Amino acid sequence: GAGVSQSPSNKVTEKGKDVELRCDPISGHTALYWYRQSLGQGLEFLIYFQGNSAPDKSGLPSDRFSAERTGGSVSTLTIQRTQQEDSAVYLCASSLGLAGNTGELFFGEGSRLTVL
């Protein structure tokens, strides 16, 4: 597609349930990033992929969070046993490969997660 696509755009779930958030990056972009945006907290880096590999998982808030990327394209962020503090907008971004990468990211519109 022309831009980064995220789904669902909105998700309301009950505490304790698992959720999956999907990101489809711009075609040809090898790097993919997940950020979390909470009110008043700015953007919190979660994880990035170069191809299918995630070199640094230290940004994930807890072991309930996991992410994968297959085929160098679509990525899924999974939150297990959701808690109310997980409520936020989850933003995905992609960029050209790291070689010559000046850091410009292209963002999707986000998935708004509400945990009741």
Place this chain on the structure above:
Amino acid sequence: AQSVTQLGSHVSVSEGALVLLRCNYSSSVPPYLFWYVQYPNQGLQLLLKYTTGATLVKGINGFEAEFKKSETSFHLTKPSAHMSDAAEYFCAVYSRRYSTLTFGKGTMLLVSP
């Protein structure tokens, strides 16, 4: 490690007035610096960036920013605010070591008629 500080979570200006959004960074290596804008219910959009070369960079919608190494600043300005400029603005620094953008907490720009 890189970090970014944006002074003021909210800035209010009148239409036609000067816009000044402040950003200071911390970086142990020459920084790549960015300003992104987020309109309501949308993703972030690149406004402008500094990598190397000219320290005054121009972006979209009449915005510009100046990299001042001595002040570790990258403030965003626009001579005359429009109502359509009302949005949240994020300053960011790129970490080439970790291949991530570190963002500030954002500044909400409010424009009144």
